[in-house]
Amino acid sequence: MLYIFAKTTYNITVLLLIIQLIQIKNTKPLIQKSGEIKVFEVDWKSRTPIYEQIVEKIKELIIKEVLKENEQLPSVRALSKELSVNPNTIQKAYRELEREGFIYSIPGKGNFVAPVKAKINAKKLSNLKEELKKILQEAFFLGLSKEELMEIVDEVESKTKGGTQRD
Known part of the structure; x- marks a missing residue:
């Protein structure tokens, strides 16, 4: 009886792992361009504020030229949904990036990577x-x-x- 219980528990664990792998595989990337996937995550355990983490990650993508000049960034709503973050946090990060000259915004169109000045x-x-x-x-x-x-x-x-x- 104990053997059957242990085997059933093992099978359930394997099924749960398979379901998790399928969910991970089916998640949409943050930014996708011609087959290239550019993803970043927020570290929830970090003492660094979330908006600062987002600012640093986007800066890193721009500096490494993963995000090219005049390339559109994800909308505030899309990025907030993808990262499970409040849209106000994303907006604050975008505002900071714009203030620092890394991005520019066009009302009604979105946010774009700024040309190098x-x-x-x-x-x-x-x-x-x-x-x-x-x-x-x-x-x-x-x-x-x-x-x-x-x-x-x-x-x-x-x-x-x-x-x-x-x-």
């Missing part, structure tokens, strides 16, 4: 360099070697642009 990028790059200098000073003070720094730079570069390792 040299002046804005130069200003942002200048600010980032200053922040980087402060961080590097602290890192060197704490004992980071130049070799370790170069390894980090190579790692970040390869993740960002798919570049090759330094010689």
